[in-house]
Amino acid sequence: MALELRPLTEADDAASWQLGRVAFGGPPERPAGRRPTPAPGEHALGAFDGGRLVGTAVDLEHTYYYGGRAVAGSGVAGVAIAPEFRGGGILRDLLGPLMARARDRGAAISALFPTTAVPYRRLGWELTGVLRWTSLPTAALAGERRPAQVRVRPAEQTDVPAVLECYRTWAEEGTGMLGRVGALFDREPADLLTGHDGYSVADGPDGIEGYASWDRDGGYDAGGVLAVPDLVATTPRALTALLAMLATWRSVAPILHLRLRPDDPAWLLAGLAGATTLSEQPWMLRLIDAPAAVAARGWSAGVDGNVDLELVDDLCPWNAGPHQLAVKAGAGTLSPGGSGSVRVEPGALAALYAGATTPAVLRRAGLLAGGDPDTDAFLTAALAGPPPGLLDYF
Ligand SMILES: CC(C)(COP(=O)(O)OP(=O)(O)OC[C@H]1O[C@@H](n2cnc3c(N)ncnc32)[C@H](O)[C@@H]1OP(=O)(O)O)[C@@H](O)C(=O)NCCC(=O)NCCS
Incomplete structure (x- = not known):
């Protein structure tokens, strides 16, 4: 039936x-x-x-x-x-x-x-990234010192717009990060700071430069945990200040859980010795409207060129057929037509869009065919960016 x-x-x-x-x-x-x-x-x-x-x-x-x-x-x-x-x-x-x-x-x-x-x-859809929680001994951060110019203090209601702006600035530098805007995220400013045990802001000479949301779990023995879903900083000194605040928990919460992006500067700035993966949740991507997706995103500045693609897509058939991808001055267009010399499966197109892999790897997986070293080099350069990261589970 x-x-x-x-x-x-x-x-x-x-x-x-x-x-x-x-x-x-x-x-x-x-x-x-x-x-x-x-x-x-x-x-x-x-x-x-x-x-x-x-x-x-x-x-x-x-x-x-x-x-x-x-x-x-x-x-x-x-x-x-x-x-x-x-x-x-x-x-x-x-x-x-x-x-x-x-x-x-x-x-x-x-x-x-x-x-x-x-x-x-x-x-x-294709696997393009992993939402990863990292676990580390809180004592690994013991060497972090609060910079003089930044004060860490509890967030106030009046900080909410600055906190949201910090997140936006920080997230838009990533690849695949969720913009926490729209009907699903409309809430009263008073509600934003109630979802966690604490919100701490890093307050600099010109305003809020970062924040951390955190939750306390367990007792104060070896099982005490401080979980930090958002560790968001737009300056190195804000990140250092927040890490130094987290380090002060080492006597009562010896385990720290951090939800870090793969390109998080904390990996470079802090001594995350002893860090292990606590959990991993893979996520997948697909293009729904390929020309709109190409037009909406930013592309590598300084890359200028085009490639003829043959797109395959039976779930979203409006995407299928020969298309020319053209990139210039940080903008891209995808227009019907061209020779279709590089055949791309829909998952491969998604993985390229996210910069999650290269044409050479996709070719070895049988998901991309045709083209030559020049088309591979163009696609790789045009889509180069931070590794994909999506920190909000849904
Ligand atoms: C996963 C789920 C949504 C797939 O829906 P479905 O209607 O059974 O999927 P389809 O009938 O379209 O199956 C598509 C193919 O995927 C395969 N498949 C389905 N579920 C699978 C699973 N759990 N593991 C591996 N393969 C699976 C099917 O065998 C089928 O392959 P085939 O054509 O070679 O037989 C469904 O099985 C389900 O509701 N599972 C429990 C809840 C869940 O996991 N939801 C997904 C949340 S992300």
Whole structure:
């Protein structure tokens, strides 16, 4: 029997909670405070078999930073298929229309955290980065000294705009970082500072230069932990000041958990001796609207050239066919036409877009074909940037 696909409404809330709970665990009823479906900034699609909800997928209104610019995107979450219907192709039936709708609302790229990469890879997403928590002995930071020009103090409500601006400045230098803006992130300034045990700001002569959010866990014995989701600094002295504040916990919280970007300057500035990986959550990327994705991002300044691509994409067929990628003065365009000399699978296009790999590696994986050393060199140079990092799980 053909399934009915339609957006979820408030009337589907209980059924969608049950489907998610069966897949991912959780209490029988939606806990108070958990947002019902659909919430502002979320677009949930359901697959129904004779009126019974058997599959869900949610498009979250996101932006991600690429090349210093915000690219409108879709965070895919809440993907769950009823056990009896798994392996029957419902994932494709859901994600094709989900991406078409996301494109209609202006999303150019899509990111997701997979529980298994296999089905998403088949549909054009590719592994591009890892959300990593790092664990280290707090005492490893004992050598950090607070710089004279920066005072670390508890954040006040009046600091919230400066804290948000610090995050924006810091995130837009990365590749793939979430822009924490839009309907999903609209909240009262008073609420921003309540989600953690503490928010500490690094206050310099001209204002806030960084901040750390932190949570205390365990006792004050060997198991005491200080977890730091955001360690954000726009100057070296702010980073040093915050690290020195974290070091003072070593007598009562001997373990420090840091959510660091792969290109975090803390790796260069601090002695992170003894650091180990606490957890890793891989994430995947795909282009939803390839010309829009190319136009929206920043490209390597100083690279000037073009390449003829043959794009393959059966989930988002509007992307498929010969296209010419042209880059000049930090801007890119993708226009239909050209010889299609370099054939690129959708996952390969995503991995290139994120600067997560090179054409040579993709060729060895069978995901890119054609071209020559010049086209490889052009693509590598045009997409060079910081390693991809996405620190917000969804
Ligand atoms: C993962 C899930 C969403 C896939 O949906 P689905 O409708 O079963 O997927 P499809 O039928 O389209 O399968 C696509 C392919 O991926 C494979 N696949 C599906 N789930 C897989 C898994 N967990 N591990 C490895 N491969 C898997 C299928 O075997 C199929 O390959 P085939 O065509 O060679 O048989 C679904 O199995 C599910 O709900 N699992 C539990 C919840 C979950 O993990 N959600 C994902 C959150 S990111």
